[in-house]
Amino acid sequence: MTNRVMLISPAMNASLRAARFDDGCSLDAVGTSQARSAAGALARAGRVLVSPTVRCRQTASALGLDADDEPGLAALDVGRWRGRTLDEVGAAEPESVSLWLTDPAAAPHGGESVHDLCERVGAWLGEAAHLPGRTVAVVEPDVVRAVTVRVLGAPEPSFWRIDVPPLTATVFSGRAGRWNLTLGRPLARAEDD
Template identity: 65%
Template structure:
């Protein structure tokens, strides 16, 4: 039984444009418009999910999806860094930020580690692989990274080396234990079908 999982990164927000850790802000006007324009290019699915964040829920809505929030698809909890500018954290806590970016087990912010996120998302993907069918999920970029790390079975150090642009789709197909990966194509392009 083949499973198809299409992961869609959320549209832009003011936090994303300012390199600020997500603080629950809404999509900006351009992001909402781009998501609305891409709605016709989202594949039909038996299961439609979203990360619980505001930007993922609003992106799903703008795409015309009636998505169910899935706690296991929540983004990376950055603890006390939430809402702070990346540059400010780097200036105030350069060693802590460097450790966090280099060590997948580090949690200097008091949130969750990259390893914890990757393991949680990997377990979710393997459950999907046992059920078959198509799932579409609007998820945080770090969830897409975790899926790629899991599918390719690469070291966790690769996590921060993966860029996930807004409103791109990444697809994995196969079944639990054996996945194929199609990397982030923009929604609304001929190659995105």
């Protein structure tokens, strides 16, 4: 039996535009409009999930999805850096940022390390592998990166080399834990999977 997991990145908001660590910011007008215009572009799914962030919930709603919160797909916990821009943190704590970007096990912000995120979402994907049919989840870009790292068996430092544009679908399909990957398709074509 083939399983299919489609991860959808959230629409644009002011935090994404400013390279700000999530601060609970809502979608902006452009992001909301783009998500609404993509509503109906997704094939039916047996499970529809959402990362418990404001922009993911709002994206799911704008897409017309009735999604359940999935804590296992929560965004990377950046601790005390939450709400600050990467430039602000880099100016105040350059050594901490450098460590964070080079050592996947480091969490100088007091939150979760990239390694821990990869482990958490890898465990979730392992569970999803046993569920029949299609799962659609609206998740933060860091969750898409972490799942991609796990599926490819890539070294964790490659996490930072994966770009995930807003409102794209990344599809993982496979059976018995062997996954294939389709990266970042615009939602307008996501139904072709």
